[in-house]
Amino acid sequence: MKTKITISEIARKSGVSVSTVSRVLNNSPSVSPEKREKIQQIIAEHNYTPSVFARGMVNHTSQNIGVILPDITNPYFASLFMEVQRFALLSGYATLLFNTMFVRNRKQEVKKLSEEDYFRIIQEKQVDGVLVLGGHIDKEDIQESFIQALNQLHRQIPVVIVGSRIDGCDCLVVERNLKQGVAAIVHHFIALGHERIGFIGGEPGIRITSARIEAFKQEMRALGKPALDHHIIPSDYYAPDGYEAMMQLLEESRETLPTAVIAMNDMVAIGAIRAMKDRGLSCPEHIAIASCDQFPQSEYTIPRLTSLDQHNEYLGRMAVLQLISAMNGSEEMIHINHTPKLIIRESCGA
16 A cells, blocks of 8 residues: 655655755745745645645644534524535635534423533534534624623634624624625516515514514615504414415405515525415515525425525635634624625526
8 A cells, every 4th residue: 555655755855955845835835836836836746735734733723613503404593604614624724513403492302502502512523613503692682791702712713703793792893795686676566567575584682583574664664665563473484374364365465465575585585485485475576575684495496485695605615704704813803895796597487
């Protein structure tokens, strides 16, 4: 069996020091192009892959980052995690997923751990940094003990939150624009001739729900078409919640049924369309639907869903870059340009 070449042998064959080879492996600019090319040629010839474990022993790091999210079965978090994992791997880091199962009205077969419990577990795993993608941090009313536990974790290792800035929280934040994009859907529906527009989905007491409903109301008022309270039905973020919300909307709005509905995300939209079908209605012929959050495969539903692309690949990349920057000692906040894009398909009737 062929023995794997070592970094010392690469240095000897290249006629350079081990530290010079190490700088090339770590993409340091302080190596001349000639030496870099020669070293990279030998690395390629021998198909050399640096040992992450060995590198961590030298740098006193684990080359692992922890990712905390509330529900991996939610397509939003699954998609965002996949992008985080991809960019982390490209940067030489492995990801450890901590799925807290912080989901309202979901049965748990085992005793549920608090997110503070996960903070302690993460420290035991000796990761180099932590990304928080949702959970209690998304609530409007956050317990002080949770913020203290999060700050305590941040004092031990860098913590980056993808979401909104929280008063009293010392962690770095990659801030999503929670409202932007809703206006685009409203304007699109108005342009299509819709006068009565509803909004369904999203758990009450969660920042993104409140932000999107408020953006919806503001835009409707600005256009001189105030939203009716009984046309706004928060529920949750899953298909059954969209189904129940649409059923409630159809029951309570018989006289003034909206001709278009904005759904919190694609899952809610799918549930709403099923409810319409069960009541003998069709989308978009009877009620047009558009979603605030595009999930993978939304172009394969019947009808294809009009949705906002929240650019999870961009959010994932920026989150990883912010965390790596913090792990390298920088406390500077990266300011991002998060601009969702409206993808027009069949469900809006355009």
